[in-house]
Amino acid sequence: MISDDPRLPLPVRISRLKRSRRLRLRVDHGSGLLKLTMPWRHSARAAIDWVAGQRPWIERQLAAAPPGLPLQAGAKVPVEGVERTIVHDPAARRGVHLTADELLVGGPAESLAAAVERWLRTRARERLSAETAVIAASAGVTVRSVSVGDPVSRWGSCSSSGAIRFSWRLILAPPDVLRFVVAHEVAHRLHMDHSPAFKAAEERLFGGSVAAARSELRRLSPSLRAVGRG
Known part of the structure; x- marks a missing residue:
């Protein structure tokens, strides 16, 4: 309502x-x-x-609330928690190329924002799929599929059939934050609730207390959701 x-x-x-x-x-x-x-x-x-x-x-x-952060030349965008500056070079090979401190984007300027978001989504899907496979194996459970989207509030969801869906924006966050969300969703393959048994499984799969990672995600959420907007 x-x-x-x-x-x-x-x-x-x-x-x-x-x-x-x-x-x-x-x-x-x-x-x-x-x-x-x-x-x-x-x-x-x-x-x-x-x-x-x-x-x-x-x-x-x-x-x-932080202002929107459009994906444009000169913008500083976090990738796995490390800030990178978007640099546009129309003469460079098309696509997005990651360096230590830059996202170098080739091709026409009008396609820059779409190219960067597409690259981030692809990297997110690859990173989240790999992390989910590792944590699911340690839990002894199967995962039917891993996909990414851009939900307005959730960072992840797990269906009873084993389909897990994440926000692509997790690729902007530090690795421990991303791994916490993966551990949370994989733990739902063991317990489809938030019971004490679920919380124990979540921490076991994460490898320790999740409190710091959860707190960091809450702190970063507004700025992560601002990327690509405004």
Whole structure:
């Protein structure tokens, strides 16, 4: 359910959760929505009134959001957590070529943004497929397929059939963050919930506590979702 309220700067997407005990609100910069979770029997009208009362906090969150980062010559884009500068050379061989500190892009300028995003998606699929294979083998489970997309809020998902889908933007993040998301989704091949057994499997597959990687992903999320936008 999505609600528009004139008191608020963004629409509110409301999700009712049977296990929820209180109202929770977050700003999703990628989708341009306020996301509200609420107890199953809570009044939607009362919940929206509560969100309206959080407007000062919402506006602080919006003001702190990083600006969009278009994929253009001169832009500094992280690849596996390392910042690279996009350099355009129309005389260079077509495609994107990675160096220690640059993404060198050949071909016409009008195709630069599409070429860089295509290259990032391809690298993400290759890196995530390889990491998933390693972690799935250590878990003793099978994965039916690995694909990438650009979901507005999730970093990964795992279906009951074993199909795992990731955000291509994970290739922008440091390797430990990417591996944490892979471990999380592969752990769902063992437990399709977030029970203590799932959390234990997640940490075993990751190789230790996931707290630091989870915290880093939360910190980086707005800037990762800004890449290619604006």
